[in-house]
Amino acid sequence: MADSSHDAHEDKPVLPEPENGDVWGMMGMFDTPADLYHACEELRDAGYKGLDAMTPFPVHGLEKALGLSPTRLPFFVLAGGATGLTGGVLLTWYCNWDYPLNIAGKVPFSWQVYIPIYFELTVLFSALTCFFVTWGLCKLPTFFHPTMRHKSFPRSTDDGFFVTIDATDPKYDADDTRRLLEKLGAKEVQEVHS
Amino acid sequence: MSAEKHPPKGDGLLPRDLAASWTKIGYGLGVVGVIAFLAGMFGADQARFGAAYLVGFMFTTTIALGALFFVVIQHLARAGWSVGPRRIMEWLSQGLVASAVLFVPLVILAPKVWHHWMGEHAKHDSILIKKTAYLNDTFFYIRAIVFLLTWALLAIWFYKTSREQDTSGDRTLSEKLQMAAAPSVAALGLTTTFAGFDWVMSLDPHWYSTIFGVYIFAGCLLSSHAMLSLIIVRFRRDNIGGSLLTVEHQHDVGKYLFAWVIFWAYIGFAQFMLIFYANIPEETVWFRHRWEHGWYVVSLMLFLGHFVAPFLMLISRTAKRDPKLLALSAALLLFVHWVDLYWLVMPNFDEHFHFQWVDIAGLLAPVGVTAAWLAKRVLADPAYPLKDPYIPEAIKAENL
Numbered sequence: 001m002a003d004s005s006h007d008a009h010e011d012k013p014v015l016p017e018p019e020n021g022d023v024w025g026m027m028g029m030f031d032t033p034a035d036l037y038h039a040c041e042e043l044r045d046a047g048y049k050g051l052d053a054m055t056p057f058p059v060h061g062l063e064k065a066l067g068l069s070p071t072r073l074p075f076f077v078l079a080g081g082a083t084g085l086t087g088g089v090l091l092t093w094y095c096n097w098d099y100p101l102n103i104a105g106k107v108p109f110s111w112q113v114y115i116p117i118y119f120e121l122t123v124l125f126s127a128l129t130c131f132f133v134t135w136g137l138c139k140l141p142t143f144f145h146p147t148m149r150h151k152s153f154p155r156s157t158d159d160g161f162f163v164t165i166d167a168t169d170p171k172y173d174a175d176d177t178r179r180l181l182e183k184l185g186a187k188e189v190q191e192v193h194s
Numbered sequence: 195m196s197a198e199k200h201p202p203k204g205d206g207l208l209p210r211d212l213a214a215s216w217t218k219i220g221y222g223l224g225v226v227g228v229i230a231f232l233a234g235m236f237g238a239d240q241a242r243f244g245a246a247y248l249v250g251f252m253f254t255t256t257i258a259l260g261a262l263f264f265v266v267i268q269h270l271a272r273a274g275w276s277v278g279p280r281r282i283m284e285w286l287s288q289g290l291v292a293s294a295v296l297f298v299p300l301v302i303l304a305p306k307v308w309h310h311w312m313g314e315h316a317k318h319d320s321i322l323i324k325k326t327a328y329l330n331d332t333f334f335y336i337r338a339i340v341f342l343l344t345w346a347l348l349a350i351w352f353y354k355t356s357r358e359q360d361t362s363g364d365r366t367l368s369e370k371l372q373m374a375a376a377p378s379v380a381a382l383g384l385t386t387t388f389a390g391f392d393w394v395m396s397l398d399p400h401w402y403s404t405i406f407g408v409y410i411f412a413g414c415l416l417s418s419h420a421m422l423s424l425i426i427v428r429f430r431r432d433n434i435g436g437s438l439l440t441v442e443h444q445h446d447v448g449k450y451l452f453a454w455v456i457f458w459a460y461i462g463f464a465q466f467m468l469i470f471y472a473n474i475p476e477e478t479v480w481f482r483h484r485w486e487h488g489w490y491v492v493s494l495m496l497f498l499g500h501f502v503a504p505f506l507m508l509i510s511r512t513a514k515r516d517p518k519l520l521a522l523s524a525a526l527l528l529f530v531h532w533v534d535l536y537w538l539v540m541p542n543f544d545e546h547f548h549f550q551w552v553d554i555a556g557l558l559a560p561v562g563v564t565a566a567w568l569a570k571r572v573l574a575d576p577a578y579p580l581k582d583p584y585i586p587e588a589i590k591a592e593n594l
Contacts, residue, residue, distance in 0.1 A: 060592060074510070104473055112470050115463060 021193030023167045024146035025050070026177050027153075028186025029160045033059045036161035039184040040065035043163065046180065050166025054147065054156040073133060080129025081122045088114070088121035149192045199589045202436030206360075206576030209432055213573050220569025227562015234555035235299070244303035245543045246556020249535045251296055252394065253417075253557060254564040256410065256531070258289030260418025262349050263382055263411075269352075269368075270375035274587030278438030278578045279447055282425050284356055285572040286418060287349040292567040294342040296560050301335070308334075310542075311399040321400050329399060337392055341385045348378055356579060363581030386411050394535075397542040401480045405465045412461045416454040417531040423447055423524035427517040435578045437589040441515050445593050448514025451524065455508065459501040484537060488547030492537050500530040511593075532557060 030036040036053060043051055044067040051066045053059075089111075096109040106113065135141075147153055147164060156162050163186070165177055174191060181189045207213070234243040261283040268276045305312050311329050316322045322329065352371065359367045387407025395406045403409075426444050429435050469477045484493050504523050513519040536553070579585070 078509075104471065106473075112467065115467065 023174070024192050024194040025167045025172070026165045026174070026181065026189065026191050027147060027150045027162055028181040028184075028189045029150075029152055029155070029162050030186060031159070031161070033062075033161055035185055036163060037062060037065050039181075039186060040163055042184055043165065043180070047171050048165055048169055050169035050172070052164045052166070054153075054162040054164070056157055056159065056161075059161075071137070073130065073137065076133040077126050077130045080133075081126040083129075084121040084123070084125025085118055087125070088118040091121075092117060146192045146194045150188070150190050152188050199437045201585045201589055202438055202578065206578050206580050208434065208573060208577050212432060212434075217569045217573055220565045220573070223558075223562040224566025224569075225562070227559045227566070230555040230562065231299070231559035234552050234559065238550075238552040238555070240303060241306040241309070241543060242550065243552050243556055244300070244307040245539055246550075246553040247299060247303065247559060248307055248393065248556070249532070249539050249553070250557040250560040251293070251300060252410075252535045252539075253532050254289055254296070254560045255293040256414040256535075257417045257421050258287050258293060258349070258564070259345060259382070259386060260414035260416070261286035261422070262290060262345065262352070263379070263415060264418060264422075265352050266348070266375050266378045266382060269371045270379055272372055272584075274584040275443065275446060275591040277582045277584050277588035278435045278443055279422060279426065281356070281576070281578050282422055282429075283418065284353045285568065285575075286421055288353060288568060288571050289564045290342075290345040290349040291571075292564040293560075294346045296563055297338060297342055299559075301338075304331075308396060311396060316399075325399065329396060334392060337388060341389045341392075344381055344385050348382070352378075356582075357575065359582060360576055360580040363583075365583045368583055383411070386414065394538050397539060398480060400476065403465055403469070403477075403480075405461060409458075409461050409465060412454065412458040413531055413534060416451070416458050417528060419447060419451045419454055420524040420527040420531070423451055423520050424528075427521045427524075429577065430517065438578045438585065440589075440591070442591045442593050443588075444517070444520065445511070445514045446591065448508060448520050451520075451527070452505075452508040452514070455501060455504045455527070459505075462501075483541040483545070487545055489537070489541055492533065492547060496530065496534055496537055499526065500534060504530075 028039070030039060033055065036055065037059060040051060040053060040062065044065060049067070051068075053062055053066060055062070092111070092114040093109055100108040147162070150162070152160055153162070163181075165172060165181075171177075178189050178191070208216070231247075234246065264276075264283040265280055265287055267273075268280050300307065310316070311322050311325070312331060316326075351374075355367055355371055358364070387410075390407040390410035394410065395402065423444075426439055426447055429439055430441075430444060466481065469481060483489065504527055507513055507519065507523045507526075513523070540553075541547075582588075
């Protein structure tokens, strides 16, 4: 990536700071995934809870360094799949009960032949649940986020590795947090407003 | 990214007490196996013992064959993560050498086991007359020799070459194995399919199913991964293999095990569904035998124990990473794999479901001999590859 493009977004802030916005949190930038990873581990060990990171590509194991709890997504998907399976059984049973047809001499409600339908409905409901709940858990679509106010934030899709600390974190303190981030080697530490 | 990982140090040998106790178990099973064989061969109905022995023979052979498949597939894909598990599978695949010997009693019992098409009356059966070009004694034994030799030689060669690398660390050995893997996987696929046709499907020679070989293949991979899971759990308790057999590798093997559970159910259902739906008497009769006179319970047990229960047990990430849950699922799968083979073979001999002591004898004989042979052959060797060029990649394995 040519250096001129970095200079271009460093020159102009993405969004102006609001006049009286609440403090949303503190952001810091690192140059390499390894620096970010170690900084996240230090912050986690220092007791910070409201941590998040933005990187241009997935950094393996970062969720452990951030101390994030495992996702709840599998339980939603399991519930979705179970709904699909139950729905499939009820659908085929109801059709055979309401309007029995003699097909290939099978007894009404020959469940064996409907297994592909049960399978497909289970997969369909699981997949759709997975898709929509992922959007929900990620709070998508989000058209504005306070992190966008950081003047180098576009670099998070190129070569910048960001860590953010939420202001709602009880340990959050504008001066202490800034000092800790700078000590860990963060560049362009900036407090952003919502 | 997290803590630095190092390849395990040392000569890779099993701890002395573990090797000693496993040797004792192996030889003990061997003695039990020989006694069981003699008791079954001379103290029971030979047709029944032949059938029970065939079930046991298929049990040990499918485990070893699935292990050989695993080894070959890892080389074919140049897989890096599986260096540690691969050695255990190389060990299990040595069972194919024992299988080549264990086939001899089946040759003696053959006229009683495959009596539907081997006997005199087959010459007057209009359906079997059309099949004699394939189903005749001479060609059957030639095929059996080809299958057993192919498997034994491949198992020996893949293991021998891997062991050479333990001392030389020569990278070209890996490349040689990778080159050989593609034709080997083709050879294994064909021999497994036709062995399934010859040894199990031909017990009911009027009946046929083109997917039958794949069904046997699914059982091979499922049972060998179940055995692998059990050994990995045991090794990890003593930290054998260190960074080559971490919880991440165990998790990967658990995912494989879960996948083969689904694969088995998929193939088994594919076979059932077409026959059920078409409803042609000459095809449905095979399932009818397994649906009447008490076999219904075994069929149902297979559906619940071979698919539903292990599916629910292994679906969660936690279960695959938990040694106890994984070992429990693997033990269940090994048991139902035997039930599965029993269900394939025995209804051809007994219209009513009767469990007999000789069925256990037929299982113990091949299992005992194979266990004793493995104890003698592999337990003094390193339990993980020492100088494989993929070790640096293997120790990095991680599940997101």
